[in-house]
Structure formats: structure tokens, C-alpha cells
Amino acid sequence: MQAFVDRLIEQIALKESCAVVGLDPQLELLPPALLEPIYQKYGHTLESAGRAAEEFCRRVVDVVAPHVTAVKLQLGCFERLGWMGMKACADTIRHAQEKGLLVILDGKRADVGVTAQAYAEGYLGEVAVAEVPQTPWGADAITVNPYLGWDGIQPFVEVAKEHGKGVFVLVKTSNLSSGQVQDLVAEGRPVYAHLAGLISSWAEELMGTHGYSSLGAVVAATFPRDAARIRTLMPRSYFLVPGYGAQGGTAQDVIPSFNPDGTGAIINSSRAVIYAYYQPPYAEEFGPERWEEAVESAVIAMNDDINSALAQHYPQPGRRGADDLRTGSVT
Amino acid sequence: MQAFVDRLIEQIALKESCAVVGLDPQLELLPPALLEPIYQKYGHTLESAGRAAEEFCRRVVDVVAPHVTAVKLQLGCFERLGWMGMKACADTIRHAQEKGLLVILDGKRADVGVTAQAYAEGYLGEVAVAEVPQTPWGADAITVNPYLGWDGIQPFVEVAKEHGKGVFVLVKTSNLSSGQVQDLVAEGRPVYAHLAGLISSWAEELMGTHGYSSLGAVVAATFPRDAARIRTLMPRSYFLVPGYGAQGGTAQDVIPSFNPDGTGAIINSSRAVIYAYYQPPYAEEFGPERWEEAVESAVIAMNDDINSALAQHYPQPGRRGADDLRTGSVT
Numbered sequence: 162m163q164a165f166v167d168r169l170i171e172q173i174a175l176k177e178s179c180a181v182v183g184l185d186p187q188l189e190l191l192p193p194a195l196l197e198p199i200y201q202k203y204g205h206t207l208e209s210a211g212r213a214a215e216e217f218c219r220r221v222v223d224v225v226a227p228h229v230t231a232v233k234l235q236l237g238c239f240e241r242l243g244w245m246g247m248k249a250c251a252d253t254i255r256h257a258q259e260k261g262l263l264v265i266l267d268g269k270r271a272d273v274g275v276t277a278q279a280y281a282e283g284y285l286g287e288v289a290v291a292e293v294p295q296t297p298w299g300a301d302a303i304t305v306n307p308y309l310g311w312d313g314i315q316p317f318v319e320v321a322k323e324h325g326k327g328v329f330v331l332v333k334t335s336n337l338s339s340g341q342v343q344d345l346v347a348e349g350r351p352v353y354a355h356l357a358g359l360i361s362s363w364a365e366e367l368m369g370t371h372g373y374s375s376l377g378a379v380v381a382a383t384f385p386r387d388a389a390r391i392r393t394l395m396p397r398s399y400f401l402v403p404g405y406g407a408q409g410g411t412a413q414d415v416i417p418s419f420n421p422d423g424t425g426a427i428i429n430s431s432r433a434v435i436y437a438y439y440q441p442p443y444a445e446e447f448g449p450e451r452w453e454e455a456v457e458s459a460v461i462a463m464n465d466d467i468n469s470a471l472a473q474h475y476p477q478p479g480r481r482g483a484d485d486l487r488t489g490s491v492t
Numbered sequence: 493m494q495a496f497v498d499r500l501i502e503q504i505a506l507k508e509s510c511a512v513v514g515l516d517p518q519l520e521l522l523p524p525a526l527l528e529p530i531y532q533k534y535g536h537t538l539e540s541a542g543r544a545a546e547e548f549c550r551r552v553v554d555v556v557a558p559h560v561t562a563v564k565l566q567l568g569c570f571e572r573l574g575w576m577g578m579k580a581c582a583d584t585i586r587h588a589q590e591k592g593l594l595v596i597l598d599g600k601r602a603d604v605g606v607t608a609q610a611y612a613e614g615y616l617g618e619v620a621v622a623e624v625p626q627t628p629w630g631a632d633a634i635t636v637n638p639y640l641g642w643d644g645i646q647p648f649v650e651v652a653k654e655h656g657k658g659v660f661v662l663v664k665t666s667n668l669s670s671g672q673v674q675d676l677v678a679e680g681r682p683v684y685a686h687l688a689g690l691i692s693s694w695a696e697e698l699m700g701t702h703g704y705s706s707l708g709a710v711v712a713a714t715f716p717r718d719a720a721r722i723r724t725l726m727p728r729s730y731f732l733v734p735g736y737g738a739q740g741g742t743a744q745d746v747i748p749s750f751n752p753d754g755t756g757a758i759i760n761s762s763r764a765v766i767y768a769y770y771q772p773p774y775a776e777e778f779g780p781e782r783w784e785e786a787v788e789s790a791v792i793a794m795n796d797d798i799n800s801a802l803a804q805h806y807p808q809p810g811r812r813g814a815d816d817l818r819t820g821s822v823t
Contacts, residue, residue, distance in 0.1 A: 291536040
């Protein structure tokens with residue numbers, strides 16, 4: 162079974178993209194032309210909400226699939242819509258995988274052993290129903306919160322190992338108050354640096370064949386100096402980088418999340434891509450009726466923006482890695 | 493609108509119980525007599541799994557409702573069963589509330605602002621579907637993870653304030669490796685103590701009328717010395733105490749989580765109560781057929797155990813508080 166991180170690296174090379182599109186379905190922002198027929202049929206109900214989320218995500222997936230490596234589903238946006246939102250989540254996972262995308266669930270889960278195992282089996286693995294294995298969600302990777310220490314992460318690592326899945330541990334989050342815990346200095350180092358050291362050792366458990374581990378980290382674009390420090394502490398973990406786009410991070414800000422060879426990070430953008438239709442410069446050109454074209458333009462622009470910054474900083478190595486993978490000399 | 497913590501305190505007094513029963517439906521542990529008819533009808537499917545979880549939780553609720561204040565739903569156990577598990581979760585919440593129980597969702601959620609708001613609105617509040625307010629889950633309280641700082645907690649506090657709900661922030665968890673982050677010493681104090689100080693100030697936002705805040709904390713029974721320290725740092729927060737029962741904590745271990753007047757904590761037990769039927773001393777007396785009687789015996793024993801320990805340490809004040817509430821002199 163191929164490791165998650167190997168599948169990820171090969172997708173990045175094939176699509177020449179380290180972009181991830183975040184699927185955060187927010188009813189208030191969905192295009193009216195999509196919502197209205199559903200409201201007319203199912204009323205102003207949670208059933209409508211779930212159906213609208215599913216249709217929106219499915220159509221975004223159809224647009225972005227040729228351009229990106231993965232989608233990141235914001236579980237909270239689905240849970241907000243009740244169990245029908247969760248059904249939309251399940252449908253979206255399946256559809257995205259059918260379109261060749263890797264699916265990262267952004268759930269930031271963590272719990273003590275037994276419950277962490279329940280999350281891991283449920284979201285990444287299998288559940289035995291009277292010994293018949295079922296796949297409740299079947300995602301490719303999930304984000305987890307490290308506040309409970311290794312007990313809260315190990316069950317995810319075990320399931321990831323068994324099923325070729327990935328785990329991204331929160332190290333440095335994109336929000337302003339992230340420092341209240343993450344930047345506390347203990348024994349001369351911030352908490353996030355302690356964690357980076359721990360994760361770096363845990364990462365050995367999930368090493369793939371391209372030099373990276375399927376145990377990655379969430380490291381925000383909004384604190385590039387911290388990202389640079391974390392990068393040196395955990396060289397073999399892929400970084401899932403939020404904060405680019407709507408949250409203010411630029412392509413220059415994501416550069417420190419890459420290793421010196423221009424590999425090692427995937428960059429997420431959610432609202433700036435999926436809701437491009439009402440934001441400049443896309444609002445004027447496309448408007449709400451042509452929202453899917455706005456999504457496509459935005460995701461292509463995102464790829465160009467990041468690839469240009471990468472080419473500027475790493476003139477050769479990143480490209481060479483990609484060529485090697487495409488010609489099959491690295492497998 | 494009555495504050496969550498006031499509803500909680502009044503329930504504790506009326507039922508003379510600070511016990512919380514944890515609903516962790518694990519297929520592998522459900523009584524065969526409950527599972528078999530469902531498997532025969534719906535096969536070895538996730539639909540069966542969801543239906544079995546719902547029926548089990550409903551019947552546990554019916555048994556424990558007269559004896560306890562609240563149930564705590566372990567979200568991971570429902571999510572493990574796919575969206576049908578989440579439907580079972582929604583049904584369980586509604587049924588428990590109909591039976592007069594407060595419902596605490598143990599989701600340990602946290603995210604940056606917008607997504608934290610999605611979780612808070614979804615689980616505790618309302619969601620507008622084309623301006624028609626819907627209640628996706630309608631729980632009374634939720635557990636949250638503090639790793640993201642105030643940004644990750646504030647949206648829960650805002651929704652709790654608006655809808656009379658409660659929030660329990662993880663401070664010290666029951667698992668062995670909890671210290672890897674929580675016990676790191678920064679500026680002379682462990683991380684959990686920093687958090688206790690922060691939460692104590694945030695708690696002012698949600699003060700009820702009985703001297704406590706609806707912003708509580710999760711503080712494990714398995715580290716009683718830490719619990720005693722945290723108790724002094726956040727005197728006005730209710731503690732949700734896991735770790736009693738199956739995880740090894742005793743009634744003596746939960747005592748430090750109470751304030752000097754014998755109030756301020758609710759004690760959770762999950763597996764030792766709901767799966768009593770296969771554990772001593774209940775297995776022999778009841779066995780799997782009479783599993784509901786085993787649940788009832790176990791929950792009564794739990795109340796007696798904790799109330800005895802409380803009476804020993806706080807001979808008068810706790811009881812007096814209860815009497816005051818029952819006679820209406822404190823409202």
C-alpha cells in the first residue's frame with residue numbers, strides 16, 4: 162500500500178501544483194443561483210442546507226480537480242449543518258476521490274486513546290460491523306490537535322500506517338491569539354518548538370519512499386519567521402500551510418515552509434478561491450452566475466502565484482524533482 | 493434565559509447527584525440482544541451501527557435520567573459510525589433533553605475564528621437557513637481544546653452567552669501523555685496553570701447567578717494534585733471531571749476538584765456505567781440480558797460513592813446548598 166505522503170508528492174509533481182483548495186461551505190456565501198432551486202424544493206431547512214453544501218462542494222471539486230493536489234474539508238462547516246451536513250461531507254469525500262483528488266479532513270481532532278482511535282478508524286480507516294469492515298468516511302488525511310500529547314496522536318498514526326493515510330498535527334496556527342499557548346516559552350523554547358521536536362521523532366513511524374513522512378504539520382503562513390524555525394526542526398514532515406489568501410498570507414510568506422530543495426509544503430486557500438465570485442478581481446469579470454469560472458480563474462492564479470515564488474527562490478531543484486517523478490526515475 | 497451553569501447547579505441539587513454518564517457507544521461492547529435484531533433487519537452495515545448506537549443511548553438515557561444531572565456524548569464514538577452515527581447523536585441529544593437531562597457534547601473542538609463559530613453555532617446555537625433559524629444539534633454544552641488560544645474559544649463563549657449554553661475548556665486531561673504539552677513549565681508555571689489563569693479571566697463573560705460561570709474546565713481525576721492547584725486558580729468555573737471509574741480515578745481523587753464548600757464539579761463515568769453488564773460486580777448479577785439493570789445499579793453506586801466522599805470531606809455546606817435550592821431560597 163502506498164503511503165499518503167508518496168501519493169501526495171506524486172500528485173504535486175504531476176499537477177505542478179502544491180495548492181490545496183479548502184472546502185468551507187458557508188450557506189451565507191453560496192451563489193444564489195445554486196441555493197434558490199434547492200430552497201424551492203426542500204424549504205428553508207437543514208435538508209436544504211446539506212444539499213446545497215453537497216452540490217456546491219461537488220461543483221467546486223469538478224472545477225479544481227485538474228489544477229490541485231488535494232481538497233481540505235473544513236469539518237466544522239459541515240457539522241454546523243447537522244447530520245445532513247455530515248452526509249454532504251461523506252458525499253464530498255467520495256466525489257473528490259473519484260476525481261483523483263486527495264482529501265484532507267480539517268477536523269483538528271484529539272482525544273484520549275480510545276476516542277482518538279474512534280476518530281482515526283472512523284475518518285481514515287475501517288470500522289468492523291459484526292466483523293464486516295465498513296469505511297465510514299475514507300478520507301486520505303486528517304488534522305489533529307496536539308494538546309493531549311502522544312496519546313491523542315498515536316491512534317491516528319497507527320491507522321495511517323495500516324491504511325496508507327496521513328496526519329497533520331497543529332504546530333502553529335494562523336490566528337492572532339495562537340501565541341497564548343503555542344508561544345509560551347518553556348526551557349528556552351516556545352511550546353510550538355517543543356512540539357516540532359516531538360513530531361519530528363514521531364514522524365519516523367510513517368516514513369514514505371521519497372524522504373518525507375506521512376506525519377505532517379499544520380504551520381501557518383501568517384507567522385513566516387516561526388515557520389522557518391519549525392521547518393528546520395522537522396525537515397521530513399510535509400507542512401499543510403493555512404493562512405494564504407483570505408487570511409492575509411502571501412506567496413512570499415509561504416516560502417519558509419518549504420525545504421531548501423523547494424519541496425515539503427502544500428498551501429491551502431479556501432474562501433479566496435471558492436468564493437472568488439464576489440471578490441475582486443473576479444466579481445466584476447464573472448459575478449455570481451458564472452461562479453465556477455471565478456473559482457477556476459482563482460485557483461489557476463493561486464498556482465501561478467505560488468509557483469512563481471517557488472521558481473524565484475528555488476530556480477532548479479523543485480522542478481527537477483517534479484521531472485524525475487514524471488519520468489519515473491523517482492518512484 | 494437561564495445560564496447553563498445555573499441550570500446545572502439546580503439539577504445537581506434536585507437530583508442530589510453530581511454524576512454525569514458518558515455515552516460512548518462502541519459497537520463491540522453493545523449487548524448482543526440489542527444488536528442482533530438490528531443486524532437481522534439492516535445487515536452488517538453502517539445503518540445498523542447508527543441504529544444500534546441510537547437505541548443503546550436511548551435506553552441508557554431512560555435508565556439514568558432520574559439519577560444524574562447530565563449525559564456527556566463522546567462525539568468521536570458517533571462520528572466513527574459515519575453520518576448515520578451523527579444522526580444517532582442528534583436523536584440522542586433530543587431524547588436526553590426530553591428526559592430532563594442536560595447534554596454535554598465531548599467534542600474537544602477548536603479552530604480559528606470562523607470555523608470555531610461554525611462549531612459553536614452548530615452544536616450550541618442556531619443556524620440561519622435563508623433567515624429561518626434552525627437548530628442543528630441543540631446541545632447544552634461542549635468541550636473545547638485551548639491550543640489555539642482565545643480565538644478558538646471566544647466564538648463558543650459568544651454563542652453560549654446568547655443561548656444560555658456552557659463551555660468546558662480542556663485544562664488537564666486524564667491520559668498519561670497529557671504532560672507532554674500541558675505540564676511544560678513556562679515562566680515558572682506549567683502550561684495548564686497559564687490556561688487556568690486565562691480561563692478564569694474569560695469566565696467573567698459567562699457568570700451565572702449562583703456564583704459560578706458557564707465557562708468551565710475539563711480537569712482529570714487522574715492527577716488530583718494538579719486538580720487541587722487548578723481549583724485554586726479558577727474558583728468560579730465548574731469542573732467536568734473525567735477519569736473516574738474505568739480510567740482509574742476514585743471518589744477520593746475527585747475531591748480536589750470541588751471548592752471548599754463541596755460544590756463546583758461534575759464527575760463523569762462512561763464505560764464503568766454503560767457497560768456495567770460485563771464487568772464485576774454487575775456481570776454476575778445481571779449479565780447481558782439484563783444490561784439496563786446493571787446500568788442502573790452502577791449509576792446508583794456511583795452516586796453513593798461520590799456523595800459519601802463529599803459528605804466525609806464537606807459535612808455540611810454541599811447539602812445546605814442543595815436544601816436552599818430545593819426550598820427556593822436560592823434561585
